[in-house]
Amino acid sequence: MAAIDGPAHLLSLKVMRVSRPELASAWQPFYSSSPSFSAHSSASILSLQGTSPLLGHPKTLRDLTHASEFLTLPSSFGSIQLGETFSSCLCVNNETEAEIEVAQARVEMQTVTTKVVLFEMEMEGAGNMLRGGDTIERVVHHEIKELGQHVLACTVTYRLPPNSRPVPGASEDATDPSLQTFRKFYKFAVANPLAVKTKVHVPRSPTALLCATEREKIFLEVHIQNLTQHAIYFERMRLECTDAWKALDSNFLPGDDRAETSIFSGSMALLQPQDMRQYVYVLLPKNQELTPIVHAPGSIIPLGRLDISWRSSFGEPGRLLTSTLSRRIPLTPAPQPASALPPHLKRTMAGSTPSRPGSPSVGQPSRTGTPPPVPRPGSPATNRASISSVMLPQSPHQPSTLPTNQLPDLEAQLIVRHIPRESLVVEREFPIAFTVILTSSTPVAGKGHMRRKVKVAIQHIRPRKVQPLVVTSPTVPEAFSPRMPSSGFSTPSSSTTTFNYALAHQKILAVSSQPPIRDVINELDLSDDNTSILPRPYFEGADELKSSTAAGVSFVGPSTTTLPAIELNFANAQNKGEGTPKVQAFQEFELPFIALRKGFSTIGGLRILLIEDHLLESVEEEEDDRKTKPRRATTLKEYDIIGEVWVSA
The missing domain is CATH 2.60.40.3880 (Immunoglobulin-like)
Known part of the structure; x- marks a missing residue:
């Protein structure tokens, strides 16, 4: 000082x-072959040696650390x-x-x-x-x-x-x-005696994201390193949460007498210099919501702070209270700045150039002097619409035929309430309990609407079965086919047969007489009020390959289940944050499934379809007067995987 x-x-x-004083060090040699020195070592109060000496290996604490039974004050x-x-x-x-x-x-x-x-x-x-x-x-x-x-x-x-x-x-x-x-x-x-580093982990598995109690959990990982020159012993390691959270300490194990024992006990009680220790805490929100909470990018969520108490190797107490630990929501990636190069210096896109030089492309103009192609009369190409302008009736991305300016936004969420994981047996049916939550914003002011009646359907989707390509081998001519003998002076004739133009013309006329796909859809009988064109029960696009492994568990029964009608009363709308007030309604249901093989399997997927949606202006209004016209079902939400199970029996 x-x-x-x-x-x-x-x-x-x-x-x-x-x-506090320290143990004085006084090094003394140890001779295992000398009975007098062996007896002197055994008589020491710090001796760990038995009655018989161990040849070649010291067993006393004094010989290992040069410590004696005397206390001394620190010299500095x-x-x-x-x-x-x-x-x-x-x-x-x-x-x-x-x-x-x-x-x-x-x-x-x-x-x-x-x-x-x-x-x-x-x-x-x-x-x-x-x-x-x-x-x-x-x-x-x-x-x-x-x-x-x-x-x-x-x-x-x-x-x-x-x-x-x-x-x-x-x-x-x-x-x-x-x-x-x-x-x-x-x-x-x-x-600083300790180096404290934290990591925040959130659930990412489909099973946790569809569970109301699991998706909002936060796993706080704490790394503590001893930066002192002496070993320390932690008397207390506690996480003091904020008012919105409660913590579960995962660093204790249940004992025989129903008392929890720390995992860092016994030989793991002391934290040596420069050693590191890891703690895990599970944080649960005190107020759970049915719908997942969406945090703004860049926001900071306070979690709590650590209260650490320890003692050094000589019993000196220490206490450290960290600053508030928090979870930071990542920001959205910033847009790329515009290039300062002029357009004529920019590198052309790879897709605009043909793969082979000289090969024709769509964007290239025709050669000079080449007349445009003239369509033949009766050709099926004249009545065929372009691929981009025709939308298949089974496509889930087909927009609704209802006027969007009259109906407010509607969101759907799925919650898995229970999966009987303990009783899963191969080739035995088991139910899964679900809850679908519908959230609707209030209509435009002045319309006087009181309720909104919605009917949804749950559709099972699965990967499309890909048929293997069949490669047709060329026909091998017969080995003993008769051939005409040719003289050496005659001209060889062509072996190809004559093209039958009459037969080809008849086939073209037969194809052109069939109505296009769009006309076939218009000819469907839609006179029934309950008719709704559903999308195909298959994954579309990249989901088809991603969900191709979900073959261990299959659904039982029809691919589409229609739920009872759900009414949303706008009088119960609540404004929980910024924006327009919203009203929620939920419907519980169960779906049967069956396990086809042992081991780990995923369940899925499911698609929430909107098949009926209309507003009611008064409570006494008859439903028949306000029913919507038959239309194609709209996809509200699609889930590739709704659960993960392990079938052991």
């Missing part, structure tokens, strides 16, 4: 750090760690033989941001007289809560005895020059 001494005074100040000030309690003994000594009146003694701990008074003594009357050779001792304590430079400032004010010469510059009161003041400053640095 560095001290800056002032002028010579009649009183002196000494500051000593109070710390040492290092101070964050969270420790700094203890110091202050001694004010009277170096003269005369009595000196001590007016005031003050001790402060100064940091960059704070100033804390640790001790202040103001004595009046006869009790403030310090005899010659006497000492005033005080022990102060301060819990270190900041890193960086610390200064222990000590101030002593005393009154000079009669006929004493004052110290130049020591008097601060011009009216009373006999009052003398001196100060001493002791500087020391505070180091």
